[in-house]
Amino acid sequence: MACSIVPSSLFFFHKLTNSRYGTRTFVAMQDDCGAASATTTEQYKMKIPHVLTVAGSDSGAGAGIQADLKACAARGVYCSTVITAVTAQNTAGVQGVNIVPEDFVAAQLKSVLSDMQVDVVKTGMLPSTDLAKVLLQSLSEFPVRALVVDPVMVSTSGDVLAGPSTITGLRENLLPMADIVTPNVKEASALLGGMQVVTVADMCSAAKLLHNLGPRTVLVKGGDLPDSSDAVDIFFDGEDFHELRSSRVNTRNTHGTGCTLASCIAAELAKGSPMLSAVKVAKCFVETALDYSKDIVIGSGPQGPFDHLLRLKSTSHQSHRAEAFNPSDLFLYAVTDSGTNKKWGRSITDAVKAALEGGATIIQLREKDADTRGFLEAAKACLQICCVHGVPLLINDRIDIALACDADGVHLGQSDMPARTARALLGPDKIIGVSCKTPEEAHQAWIDGANYIGCGGVYPTNTKANNLTVGLDGLKTVCLASKLPVVAIGGIGISNASDVMKIGVSNLKGVAVVSALFDRECILPESKKLHAVLMDAVQRVK
Numbered sequence: 410m411a412c413s414i415v416p417s418s419l420f421f422f423h424k425l426t427n428s429r430y431g432t433r434t435f436v437a438m439q440d441d442c443g444a445a446s447a448t449t450t451e452q453y454k455m456k457i458p459h460v461l462t463v464a465g466s467d468s469g470a471g472a473g474i475q476a477d478l479k480a481c482a483a484r485g486v487y488c489s490t491v492i493t494a495v496t497a498q499n500t501a502g503v504q505g506v507n508i509v510p511e512d513f514v515a516a517q518l519k520s521v522l523s524d525m526q527v528d529v530v531k532t533g534m535l536p537s538t539d540l541a542k543v544l545l546q547s548l549s550e551f552p553v554r555a556l557v558v559d560p561v562m563v564s565t566s567g568d569v570l571a572g573p574s575t576i577t578g579l580r581e582n583l584l585p586m587a588d589i590v591t592p593n594v595k596e597a598s599a600l601l602g603g604m605q606v607v608t609v610a611d612m613c614s615a616a617k618l619l620h621n622l623g624p625r626t627v628l629v630k631g632g633d634l635p636d637s638s639d640a641v642d643i644f645f646d647g648e649d650f651h652e653l654r655s656s657r658v659n660t661r662n663t664h665g666t667g668c669t670l671a672s673c674i675a676a677e678l679a680k681g682s683p684m685l686s687a688v689k690v691a692k693c694f695v696e697t698a699l700d701y702s703k704d705i706v707i708g709s710g711p712q713g714p715f716d717h718l719l720r721l722k723s724t725s726h727q728s729h730r731a732e733a734f735n736p737s738d739l740f741l742y743a744v745t746d747s748g749t750n751k752k753w754g755r756s757i758t759d760a761v762k763a764a765l766e767g768g769a770t771i772i773q774l775r776e777k778d779a780d781t782r783g784f785l786e787a788a789k790a791c792l793q794i795c796c797v798h799g800v801p802l803l804i805n806d807r808i809d810i811a812l813a814c815d816a817d818g819v820h821l822g823q824s825d826m827p828a829r830t831a832r833a834l835l836g837p838d839k840i841i842g843v844s845c846k847t848p849e850e851a852h853q854a855w856i857d858g859a860n861y862i863g864c865g866g867v868y869p870t871n872t873k874a875n876n877l878t879v880g881l882d883g884l885k886t887v888c889l890a891s892k893l894p895v896v897a898i899g900g901i902g903i904s905n906a907s908d909v910m911k912i913g914v915s916n917l918k919g920v921a922v923v924s925a926l927f928d929r930e931c932i933l934p935e936s937k938k939l940h941a942v943l944m945d946a947v948q949r950v951k
């Protein structure tokens with residue numbers, strides 16, 4: 410199918426050729442053992458994930474194109490816009506609709522798609538009968554990686570935005586090509602010929618029937634479900650149902666929730682997320698934004714807009730990184746060890762700095778011996794260094810430390826706090842990794858909303874007592890079963906890293922090392938050598 414999602418393997422090379430932290434200059438310098446190396450400068454250009462929204466303009470800027478632009482901006486993704494209609498709209502309702510002629514929608518599509526390397530297309534209001542066909546024609550000429558269809562028909566104010574004549578186009582042309590379709594309860598009912606959708610059980614039946622029309626996945630949204638104290642959405646992927654439940658925010662400011670949710674899903678897909686993870690992040694974003702904006706007053710009608718850009722204002726949510734998790738961050742994953750730093754007589758900050766200068770792409774602080782105050786101080790200092798390098802910092806096990814220093818996320822073992830609980834505490838943006846040895850554990854991590862899994866021990870190791878070794882075969886089995894990106898861990902170093910990468914499974918994104926970097930006299934040259942070995946291995950696998 411032209412619009413199906415390419416697995417996030419594509420994004421593996423993203424980091425190698427492009428850096429989302431901007432044009433990045435690597436300058437070789439004196440290593441920490443004093444050996445001078447040649448100075449070379451390489452410039453890497455940046456590709457920003459790109460969503461194209463094909464939707465209507467809302468003059469009140471709560472929904473439609475304006476909501477899509479704000480949602481994508483909030484999620485760190487570029488958004489281009491093809492406008493299908495201009496509405497005169499405010500918090501009281503829709504006062505007028507002016508439909509853009511089909512040939513001019515086609516012209517806008519061509520302008521954007523022929524030039525701008527769109528990753529994901531998201532549709533909203535498609536008010537004229539043949540617009541679905543026009544869009545499909547453009548997508549056959551310029552394929553994208555995923556299509557998100559929000560079948561907008563009636564605004565929350567009750568005004569009709571796309572008449573019954575457009576339902577046929579949606580059902581027959583667009584739905585079979587969609588990677589996800591996201592109707593609210595009224596839209597689900599309309600697409601299914603007036604079927605009653607008023608309970609969660611009805612939403613499940615509707616999701617199944619809609620799936621029969623051809624989309625890869627379906628999300629029936631229950632924002633407008635009568636008599637529900639929760640905001641319940643039903644996700645169906647053709648096999649399993651997932652009931653996604655959050656508490657209902659008590660606010661009048663829900664205008665544009667559907668558009669925002671769909672754009673947010675598209676944004677996460679553009680970054681390389683699997684579908685269910687994208688949906689969960691999107692739902693959490695809507696809930697957080699509604700809660701943040703529940704008391705703002707814009708307009709005097711019954712339905713106000715909400716504030717998408719809360720993160721720009723709330724210092725507690727401010728992150729030093731431009732966007733959320735990128736699987737290619739797992740390429741050279743350095744895990745610190747307090748014991749070896751003590752042994753070699755160096756500070757944790759010096760160790761982290763050397764690993765980063767040698768090319769580490771993510772740091773995990775694993776300070777089993779440190780007291781809480783010492784750990785927090787070390788974490789704050791390391792975060793500053795990681796920030797300079799544009800590399801994420803994760804904290805092993807300690808959610809409290811991650812929250813206190815606003816680290817980028819946590820890594821959890823099977824006996825640590827469950828990932829689902831950690832996600833609830835940390836919110837949608839933080840990175841969560843889980844150590845997994847089996848396909849079952851990998852599946853659970855995915856269900857719980859983790860971003861990646863660490864699989865091992867691949868080889869026997871001294872850094873973890875009584876740790877079961879899974880070997881390369883065990884690693885491969887887990888990678889093949891995992892819907893999340895994987896980093897291999899356990900006894901990996903310069904001598905065997907390329908054997909690990911050679912298993913050649915696309916979601917194996919890199920190796921995590923402890924002793925190979927930190928139980929060495931000089932960290933920087935070891936880090937550089939390991940980086941070079943990994944680069945060489947991926948070129949060969951390619």
Ligand SMILES: Nc1ncnc2c1ncn2[C@@H]1O[C@H](COP(=O)(O)OP(=O)(O)O)[C@@H](O)[C@H]1O
Nearest residue numbers: 593630631632633640641657658666667670695
């Ligand atoms: N008051 C609310 N509190 C929390 N989440 C909500 C609320 N209203 C809607 N949502 C969520 O917003 C998303 C959009 O749903 P919905 O409002 O049903 O779509 P639409 O805007 O297309 O009518 C869903 O994930 C839904 O659960």
Ligand SMILES: Cc1ncc(COP(=O)(O)O)c(N)n1
Nearest residue numbers: 465472473564565664665666
């Ligand atoms: C241009 C446009 N597109 C979509 C919606 C639906 O948004 P909501 O259901 O939240 O009112 C809208 N009101 N206006």
Ligand SMILES: [Mg+2]
Nearest residue numbers: 565632666667
């Ligand atoms: Mg709504």
